[in-house]
Amino acid sequence: MNPTKQTIIIAFALFSLFFGAGNLILPPFLGYNAGDGWIWVLIGFTISAVIIPILAIYGHAKLQGTMLDFANKVSPKFAIIYSILIYIISITLPSPRTASVTYEMAVEPFFEISSLGLSSIYFALVLIFVLNRTKVLSIIGKFLTPLIVLILLIIICLGLFTEVESFRNSIFNNSFVEGILEGYQTFDAIGGVVVGGVIVISLSLQGKFNYEEKKKMIAKSGLIAGLGLFIIYGGLIALGAHNSGELIIENRPELLSTLSLQTLGNIGNAFLSVLVALACFTTAVGIVTGTADFVKGLMGNSQRAYIITGIVGCVLGVLMGQFDVHYIIVVALPALMFIYPITIVLIILNVVPEKWASKLVFRGVVLATFIFSIPDFLKFIISEEKITPIKEMIPFSEYSMGWVLPAFIVFVLLNVLNFRNKKTDTELT
Known part of the structure; x- marks a missing residue:
């Protein structure tokens, strides 16, 4: 065929x-x-x-x-x-x-x-x-x-x-x-x-x-x-x-x-x-x-x-x-609200070029996504009033998207760190 x-x-x-x-x-x-x-x-x-x-x-x-x-x-x-x-x-x-x-x-x-x-x-x-x-x-x-x-x-x-x-x-x-x-x-x-x-x-x-x-x-x-x-x-x-x-x-x-x-x-x-x-x-x-x-x-x-x-x-x-x-x-x-944010970042990390998706980046972004999606998950389990103070501190959390900005920031920071480490290793050699 x-x-x-x-x-x-x-x-x-x-x-x-x-x-x-x-x-x-x-x-x-x-x-x-x-x-x-x-x-x-x-x-x-x-x-x-x-x-x-x-x-x-x-x-x-x-x-x-x-x-x-x-x-x-x-x-x-x-x-x-x-x-x-x-x-x-x-x-x-x-x-x-x-x-x-x-x-x-x-x-x-x-x-x-x-x-x-x-x-x-x-x-x-x-x-x-x-x-x-x-x-x-x-x-x-x-x-x-x-x-x-x-x-x-x-x-x-x-x-x-x-x-x-x-x-x-x-x-x-x-x-x-x-x-x-x-x-x-x-x-x-x-x-x-x-x-x-x-x-x-x-x-x-x-x-x-x-x-x-x-x-x-x-x-x-x-x-x-x-x-x-x-x-x-x-x-x-x-x-x-x-x-x-x-x-x-x-x-x-x-x-x-x-x-x-x-x-x-x-x-x-x-x-x-x-x-x-x-x-x-x-x-x-x-x-x-x-x-x-x-x-x-x-x-x-x-x-x-x-x-x-x-x-x-x-x-x-x-x-x-x-x-x-x-x-x-x-x-x-x-x-x-628990599994979808993690799934989305895994999909994106598997799509971007390899140089931007090291193991460290995978781990850091997934961890950040998990932590900052917890309030979106908890609001269905406990009273939303109890987690409102936390949600107010997280950008876009009122839209159940509190994980987006932290995940992006961690992605950028870890890639900058990886780039600097590679540059340093190159200079040393």
């Missing part, structure tokens, strides 16, 4: 892996709440839900290793702990959320069944597919994503060309920051760190391409996938804002269903709901399987570890999946 064709295949694979069905419900509601400030939330959302994840893919194109290599410069132990945390978060939040989205969009409007009953059946089926690996899901996935994208493009185009009331005023104090923070909920930066390693390994197993060829293919495919994500996310945010003046909507799944109903009618809406449910299911199977594979590798390729992890992942899915989407999104915030 020639590099161009391989690049296109990887681009479609990346788009499908990033384009989780749960993510579909985030952009329209973000645009709906932003109203006349939708451009700013689009810019913020693009940074955290498109640019950062694609940079993660580019970082993997440079490294061409595993997920553990992404954090290895901090220390091997840190890399293992970080990877374990990523997988724990994955099976306890985005995986159960797929069941919640399925229930609210595809089951509750048509059938009388409890959310607990649905999540139990849903993850029982997930477990069957996890324990009995098959290519059926990957084959379905190849058709699902194009169909969902086609329907969404129809909804976006039809919806944006209809006359509506004027846009509502934005409910956000800072639309740009809200866009960034909502982008956290896509989990795509985490997905980029995980998926990038899988793509690298898949290409390496083919044994057909050298380092530079793989680097160019992965980087180009990431750019193509990122452009696709931007078009869909941007269209959905604009559509939500476009309808903000006339609709009264209280939750994310309801808005997407309402917009599809307005443009496609009952049959089209039902068809979209079924596709979203299937896409959610394939996502859940992928997350649980990936987590089980990781634990299996840590445990000396133990099949028992794989089975136990699969069962635990599905039990957690049932427990969390019975809650509504909004609740899971709220519960996810503390974990995201």
Whole structure:
């Protein structure tokens, strides 16, 4: 297979892996709440839900290793702990959320069944597919994503060309920051760190391409996938804002269903709901399987570890999946405020030139990020009043971005120190 064709295949694979069905419900509601400030939330959302994840893919194109290599410069132990945390978060939040989205969009409007009953059946089926690996899901996935994208493009185009009331005023104090923070909920930066390693390994197993060829293919495919994500996310945010003046909507799944109903009618809406449910299911199977594979590798390729992890992942899915989407999104915030800043700086450090990303820089920047993101994490655990004095001393902390400036300052200072040390060593020799 020639590099161009391989690049296109990887681009479609990346788009499908990033384009989780749960993510579909985030952009329209973000645009709906932003109203006349939708451009700013689009810019913020693009940074955290498109640019950062694609940079993660580019970082993997440079490294061409595993997920553990992404954090290895901090220390091997840190890399293992970080990877374990990523997988724990994955099976306890985005995986159960797929069941919640399925229930609210595809089951509750048509059938009388409890959310607990649905999540139990849903993850029982997930477990069957996890324990009995098959290519059926990957084959379905190849058709699902194009169909969902086609329907969404129809909804976006039809919806944006209809006359509506004027846009509502934005409910956000800072639309740009809200866009960034909502982008956290896509989990795509985490997905980029995980998926990038899988793509690298898949290409390496083919044994057909050298380092530079793989680097160019992965980087180009990431750019193509990122452009696709931007078009869909941007269209959905604009559509939500476009309808903000006339609709009264209280939750994310309801808005997407309402917009599809307005443009496609009952049959089209039902068809979209079924596709979203299937896409959610394939996502859940992928997350649980990936987590089980990781634990299996840590445990000396133990099949028992794989089975136990699969069962635990599905039990957690049932427990969390019975809650509504909004609740899971709220519960996810503390974990995201803790892990996302670290993930973002790891991605950036793996992208910048090697001369600016020594082990010392990795360790210093990650440590600074961890320390200064603690207040953002704690405000969900303890009374915000208790940490207000601390937050007031940290620039941008009121926007849950208190880690940004310290991380940047440490990055600059440590690079200046490294440069001076190298200059001194050169002069001595």
